[in-house]
Amino acid sequence: xxxxxxxxxxxxxxxxxxxxxxxxxxxxxxxxxxxxxxxxxxxxxxxxxxxxxxxxxxxxxxxxxxxxxxxxxxxxxxxxxxxxxxxxxxxxxxxxxxxxxxxxxxxxxxxxxxxxxxxxxxxxxxxxxxxxxxxxxxxxxxxxxxxxxxxxxxxxxxxxxxxxxxxxxxxxxxxxxxxxxxxxxxxxxxxxxxxxxxxxxxxxxxxxxxxxxxxxxxxxxxxxxxxxxxxxxxxxxxxxxxxxxxxxxxxxxxxxxxxxxxxxxxxxxxxxxxxxxxxxxxxxxxxxxxxxxxxxxxxxxxxxxxxxxxxxxxxxxxxxxxxxxxxxxxxxxxxxxxxxxxxxxxxxx
Amino acid sequence: xxxxxxxxxxxxxxxxxxxxxxxxxxxxxxxxxxxxxxxxxxxxxxxxxxxxxxxxxxxxxxxxxxxxxxxxxxxxxxxxxxxxxxxxxxxxxxxxxxxxxxxxxxxxxxxxxxxxxxxxxxxxxxxxxxxxxxxxxxxxxxxxxxxxxxxxxxxxxxxxxxxxxxxxxxxxxxxxxxxxxxxxxxxxxxxxxxxxxxxxxxxxxxxxxxxxxxxxxxxxxxxxxxxxxxxxxxxxxxxxxxxxxxxxxxxxxxxxxxxxxxxxxxxxxxxxxxxxxxxxxxxxxxxxxxxxxxxxxxxxxxxxxxxxxxxxxxxxxxxxxxxxxxxxxxxx
Numbered sequence: 001x002x003x004x005x006x007x008x009x010x011x012x013x014x015x016x017x018x019x020x021x022x023x024x025x026x027x028x029x030x031x032x033x034x035x036x037x038x039x040x041x042x043x044x045x046x047x048x049x050x051x052x053x054x055x056x057x058x059x060x061x062x063x064x065x066x067x068x069x070x071x072x073x074x075x076x077x078x079x080x081x082x083x084x085x086x087x088x089x090x091x092x093x094x095x096x097x098x099x100x101x102x103x104x105x106x107x108x109x110x111x112x113x114x115x116x117x118x119x120x121x122x123x124x125x126x127x128x129x130x131x132x133x134x135x136x137x138x139x140x141x142x143x144x145x146x147x148x149x150x151x152x153x154x155x156x157x158x159x160x161x162x163x164x165x166x167x168x169x170x171x172x173x174x175x176x177x178x179x180x181x182x183x184x185x186x187x188x189x190x191x192x193x194x195x196x197x198x199x200x201x202x203x204x205x206x207x208x209x210x211x212x213x214x215x216x217x218x219x220x221x222x223x224x225x226x227x228x229x230x231x232x233x234x235x236x237x238x239x240x241x242x243x244x245x246x247x248x249x250x251x252x253x254x255x256x257x258x259x260x261x262x263x264x265x266x267x268x269x270x271x272x273x274x275x276x277x278x279x280x281x282x283x284x285x286x287x288x289x290x291x292x293x294x295x296x297x298x299x300x301x302x303x304x305x306x307x308x309x310x311x312x313x314x315x316x317x318x319x320x321x322x323x324x325x326x327x328x329x330x331x332x333x334x335x336x337x338x339x340x341x342x343x344x345x346x347x348x349x
Numbered sequence: 350x351x352x353x354x355x356x357x358x359x360x361x362x363x364x365x366x367x368x369x370x371x372x373x374x375x376x377x378x379x380x381x382x383x384x385x386x387x388x389x390x391x392x393x394x395x396x397x398x399x400x401x402x403x404x405x406x407x408x409x410x411x412x413x414x415x416x417x418x419x420x421x422x423x424x425x426x427x428x429x430x431x432x433x434x435x436x437x438x439x440x441x442x443x444x445x446x447x448x449x450x451x452x453x454x455x456x457x458x459x460x461x462x463x464x465x466x467x468x469x470x471x472x473x474x475x476x477x478x479x480x481x482x483x484x485x486x487x488x489x490x491x492x493x494x495x496x497x498x499x500x501x502x503x504x505x506x507x508x509x510x511x512x513x514x515x516x517x518x519x520x521x522x523x524x525x526x527x528x529x530x531x532x533x534x535x536x537x538x539x540x541x542x543x544x545x546x547x548x549x550x551x552x553x554x555x556x557x558x559x560x561x562x563x564x565x566x567x568x569x570x571x572x573x574x575x576x577x578x579x580x581x582x583x584x585x586x587x588x589x590x591x592x593x594x595x596x597x598x599x600x601x602x603x604x605x606x607x608x609x610x611x612x613x614x615x616x617x618x619x620x621x622x623x624x625x626x627x628x629x630x631x632x633x634x635x636x637x638x639x640x641x642x643x644x645x646x647x648x649x650x651x652x653x654x655x656x657x658x659x660x661x662x663x664x665x666x667x668x669x670x671x672x673x674x675x676x677x678x679x680x681x
Contacts, residue, residue, distance in 0.1 A: 074579075074580045076576055076579045076580050078571075105582050105584060106582065107582075108579070108580060108581065108582040109580070109581035109582025109583075110582060113580070113581060114577070114580040114581070116573055116576070116577050116580075118573060121572065121573035121574065122573040122574050122576070122577040123574055123577070124574040124578070124591070124592050124595075124596070125574075125596065126406075126595045126596055127591075127595075135583075135591070136581060139582065139583060139587065140582060184577075187577075187581060188581070
């Protein structure tokens with residue numbers, strides 16, 4: 001079982017481009033929080049990889065471990081209480097977890113950058129945005145203050161902030177939510193990293209702005225041929241921009257597949273539930289479908305299949321004693337459900 | 350054309366600043382034609398030049414500039430500092446050139462504040478008395494604040510054993526009442542001058558400010574922008590200096606302003622009790638000490654140094670209050 005979980009999922013769509021490069025391989029990553037009330041298993045053996053030019057969406061509810069796994073990749077987990085207990089994170093073949101801290105810091109920002117959910121709190125309130133974007137160049141490239149400002153203006157233009165030259169000396173609170181997120185993106189982009197991890201980049205924004213930001217991100221990704229890991233709980237955001245989706249539940253990846261396959265026919269009851277619970281215009285007036293029950297407490301994950309208490313397809317004799325491995329559904333597609341064929345067939349009919 | 354463009358930019362800026370800006374202006378689109386610059390002309394902040402940002406400090410300064418509770422104490426303090434630095438600008442007499450025959454004369458045209466016990470011009474000696482008080486107040490507070498910012502930042506940011514030890518040490522100092530502690534230490538010291546008194550007051554003063562700095566840093570350490578800075582490759586030192594310190598230091602600065610007043614009055618109390626500065630130093634506390642025996646006959650001996658001491662202490666405390674209010678957005 002353990003071996004099948006450590007297998008990494010392929011990515012047929014990105015590979016079809018021919019020249020994409022394998023950037024990141026996460027293998028059997030385990031993260032736990034050691035708290036006074038016991039151990040919380042936030043991430044339990046997840047594996048995936050990311051190629052240049054590819055967008056991987058990591059989808060899951062609050063508390064499914066998606067943000068924690070991203071922070072583990074960045075190396076910004078608060079330790080203690082969080083500890084990476086097993087696994088490897090290889091960036092261009094080198095294991096980040098084995099790297100000494102000063103070397104790892106050079107990867108952060110320069111090679112792998114991160115965009116945070118709430119740009120207002122992620123920007124330092126006491127410095128101008130130009131100062132903060134310019135800081136990237138001052139820290140990493142030893143640029144002067146003046147050069148930093150010039151680069152900041154350039155970047156703000158690039159993320160399409162109007163009248164960048166005037167606004168570079170404004171403070172974060174003087175920007176609107178969407179503009180602030182653009183500033184965050186500019187900072188993340190500044191050193192042209194290979195990978196950008198966006199942790200719910202549009203959750204704090206309204207819908208029209210969400211679309212603009214996602215479009216900006218995916219345009220920039222194409223220009224720079226970056227790998228993008230998009231962490232979100234919003235299926236609507238994912239559909240347009242992602243190449244591949246990994247669905248997380250209780251710290252595990254329960255299904256991973258190319259984005260179109262998942263929308264066409266999910267192969268895991270949890271994914272099925274997520275898709276069914278998207279509000280639809282053609283079903284207006286009917287009761288919204290939900291997944292019954294609560295996500296499990298990560299300190300007390302159910303035995304066997306972690307999803308079984310909420311699953312309408314469960315068979316107690318199979319699902320409670322046996323934790324499902326990641327079954328190969330098709331090449332590049334996996335599902336952690338004993339009855340994935342049943343789920344898939346229901347939707348293919 | 351260029352003028353209208355300027356105006357629209359200004360409109361955008363003041364809208365953003367005024368509303369907290371939860372709506373974006375879209376991708377580079379010009380504002381809708383309906384938003385005429387004229388309607389927003391009167392909005393707050395419209396007097397700002399385009400391109401000039403508004404930081405918290407700038408906002409606070411703008412607030413303070415118009416507050417009489419800031420301006421009056423500030424002027425009083427500035428005057429006191431000038432008196433302390435250059436007392437000879439305000440009096441032509443020498444505080445050491447005294448005539449015992451005139452001892453304890455009441456105020457007159459020649460001696461505005463009267464004459465003290467030793468026959469010195471009281472106006473002159475009271476002015477010269479500002480120097481030790483102000484020096485001790487400012488030197489003590491600045492040194493204690495420096496120690497506090499340094500230790501408090503390290504303790505708050507790294508936590509761990511350093512924090513534990515530091516907190517226990519400051520607990521010990523908290524158990525010691527300020528004046529009593531100073532009394533006990535100063536009693537055993539000889540040749541007490543400005544330096545000695547300052548050192549003792551620094552020793553007793555740093556723990557409170559360190560505590561304050563530590564908790565302020567703790568509140569900022571886990572802020573998103575600190576995580577973001579770390580995710581973008583900043584080192585611990587840089588995060589502390591650039592991201593934690595500027596956001597955490599305000600409460601300490603405000604408290605320090607008030608502390609100057611408290612230290613000045615502490616110095617006066619200690620000198621009055623006979624364990625602070627010693628003669629032949631000139632200080633308000635010493636003058637009040639001498640005055641106590643002659644209060645009924647020569648009230649001016651008590652009145653003038655006491656009034657100046659009160660004004661100075663009160664000014665620092667009022668200034669601290671005004672600064673605190675300006676930096677606290679919730680009170681706006």
